[in-house]
Amino acid sequence: MNTTVERALTLPVLDLGTLDDPTREREFLDDLRAATSEYGFFYLTGHGVPVDLQRRLITVAREFFALPVAEKLSIDKLNSPHYRGYSALGNELTRGKRDEREQIDFGAEREPSTLEADWATLIGPNQWPAALPELRTVIEQWRSEVERVARKLLSAWLVSLGQSPRLLDSVYEPANELIKVVRYPGRTAGQSDQGVGAHKDGGVLTLLFVEPGKAGLQVEKDGEWIDAPPVENAFIVNIGEMLEVATDGVLRATVHRVVAQEGEDDRISVPYFFNPNFDASFPTWELPREYDGLRRGVTRDPQNPIHASYGLNVLKSRVRSHPDVAERHHPHLIGKYSA
Template sequence: MTTAASLPILDLSDFTDGAPVQREAFVARLRETAHHIGFFYLTGLGVPPGQVQELVQTARAFFALPDADKQAIHMANSPHFRGYTRAGDEITRGERDWREQLDIGAERGLWEAASATDPWQRLQGPNQWPASLPALRTVTLAWQDRLTGAARQLLRALALALGQPEGHFDEAFAGTPMLHTKVIHYPGRAPGESTQGVGAHKDSGCLTLLLQDTEAGLQVLEREGPGEPRWIDVPPLPGTVVINLGEVLEILTQGYLRATTHRVVSPASGVSRLSVAYFISPRLEVSLDPIALPPALAARARGVDADPLNPMVPHTGRNLLKGRLRSHPEVTRRFYADLA
């Protein structure tokens, strides 16, 4: 196992506030990082002092609530896959993930009934919030807004890195992009139990921005170096979020950009881990066309990984729905029996 101080650290303010030479250097480094491993640390998000601490404290307060309070907003109540799930309720690669979590999306109403003809349209809808902790809504939605702004800037930098106009992705993410935040608690596991906090997977969206608290556990599959692929530890670094690319970008670039396989190993017994994962995808109805890469980049495209357990499709809603159906069988049985 490698502990990777080798993962790059990029400063977004070099792109948003830097001189032209800093912007160009950021884009060039982003291009190589996104092509080779697809994982990096990001600083320079302009987070106000205390916002991360407030988010972490509020998240811990949520997981400390009585079980009845959390069960009252269980995801099984929501056709939109919003709400609480207990440790073991979500499945990755056929095995139960040992994490409890709260799934939150953008605060939007239901899809217009007259036009809601496709199953993926059911993904849009209201969140569920615990009545006994009203601060959770304010704090998590503020964090989601903060990261949405950063993600939009990162997408503009990625467009330039791919030889496209800076606004290449703007239209697909305009208005109502698909936002998804997971507030996650990984309880410790006793020796001899499964170490799967969350199993090996790729993210199905476009970009992931992950806030880690203080406990390690995230691992990335490094495939670029000599020899066999190896798992690399991605320890928490104060003042950063961890960025990884989702399947959408791998599809659009025919594998020039890498949606990297990763997992979380459960902490030891008596130790817990907290993280907040934010995902952004285009609007649900968007089906993106492949990007016409410059010849020099196209020559380095590796093709899209073929995984029979996880076929990738370029349509946002369909791609996201297939992952939710597989991961949350209780919601699938209750609200999507027509797709069985």
Template sequence: MTLPIISLEKLVAGDGTEIDRLRQVTHEIGFFYLSDHGIPVDLQAEMFAVAKEFFALPQEAKEEIAFTDNPHYRGYSRLGEELTQGRTDWREQIDYGADRPAWTEGLTEYPWRVLEGPNPWPSALPRMRPLINDWQERLSDVGLELLRAWAVSLGQAPDYFDDIFDHPHPMMKLAHYPAPANGEAGQGVGAHHDAGVLTLLLPEEGSGGLQVQRDGEWFDVEALPDLFIVNIGELLEAATDGYLVSTPHRVLPSPPGTARFSIPFFLTPNLDARFPRIPLAPELAAEARGLGRDMAGQEISDISGLNTLKSRLRAHPETTARYHSELAATLGA
């Protein structure tokens, strides 16, 4: 599948044609390439370099920041540790979020606050921390500019969503998909929707494996130089009553002798925030598909933190069992 290319520069400049294309593309497909995003190529290369340096470390050094030792769902996940749709994903990864102190109040009333906390950093790579923090800041800015363009495309003021991003909860991964030693892994990552607002994915140029589902069929998405792949998350689909579409996607296992590296970034608002519904013009509302369910069959919540928390509880059973088993039982995750 050849995805459309949308220019962030044109969106920010208020180009009406490009803003209309953004709405139409994400109504029909939910995926596109983003150009003119302002993220330096040198920084992109440095991010992949530090990712490869980390994944090449001895296992003991990687386990220093083990995901299973972190109640906030941060750190390194070994191969096969994460699940999608109850099946093992064949990748290793580091998960990071906003690097903040953990919440100590309101955890009963707002259980999703367990997701906020400090990031664990590998002592072997001191340069990782400033790189990750810079990346998250830059990608947050890109994501918010996109969200403002979506607001305009749907007939709202550009700042329609701004209030719920005064204390956002950005998330990101450094992901490595090695080829399975026995060639028997069923999935790099299983079919899923993303739980947040939108995803900015930077795959290493030339890497394969990403597939997008459309009309019941799976299509390959090529990794092109200096282009991010953007897709709609469940919160934005819910906010438009299904007018904008969160499209299922997956990653196939890497073929023998190859490896895939990618850096996904997930724009997510304040954990406590209710993502506002967008009043659609009649002609757009007539094309809205209605609010569906996530791929686990559960209702999509408009509370950002609840939607994100359920996804984390399901995807990481070891960490959930160690720290949040009662919470998972209460939420039915």
């Protein structure tokens, strides 16, 4: 493994800044391909997102979660047919079990769709707390910065797979993003340790920012769980199911979870999901012949079917994770996507 990837930690570390050095570009691309095909997860440094903005994000997140319950529930996700807003502790499910976290979901800011496709229910406006206007300011700045990183990384990813760096331009104009601002409380002995249950991400690319010094994330590798503690000024990056479909399993979306830590200390986590339009479908790409022996096919899991349509793939997750929202606004989807 080249110097771009270090193994001092449990997951590889890649420096995005080396991509700007013509003498090291090939090194970065080779290491990116190796890290994603072997692990599906890696740390990303050299991204250029200002440290001051990282700190402001954590600060404003804590200010929101410290608000009175009534203020947080003023943007209750139950109010939104588009699955946007606040979820109280334990209101989200993974594989039918409660996740011990509270969170806010922000997606691409759009008008509700008039399309008849099931996934069109996901298109619409966000809810923003009137008691904390700074939250919107910081989230929009964060979205702009992290989108820049995601676009650069995705282009490099495509090149590493023998594709045009602009292959996905048409389905990413505009990008279809989701930002979650999450608080994991500490747990007492005997409480469930499911911060988030084991799952795969349903999209293309996820960049996770975790409050420094706060552990909990684990990644599955060869049937065992690897700890993925936060690294200061680094994102934790993972691939979603759409890249697994497109590469016929050369890249495989990795199962991961968050284990609630015992004690009083809580943890702020902000995943950014960089995804295409809901109507995008992902056929299997033609990859260079050197990949022929690496094709593993798409994972077959009766409890988690992977759709080639991004919209349907993400809709299955929303309906399962938030059945209360689906029951209130879209009861006709329960039988189709909650099994």
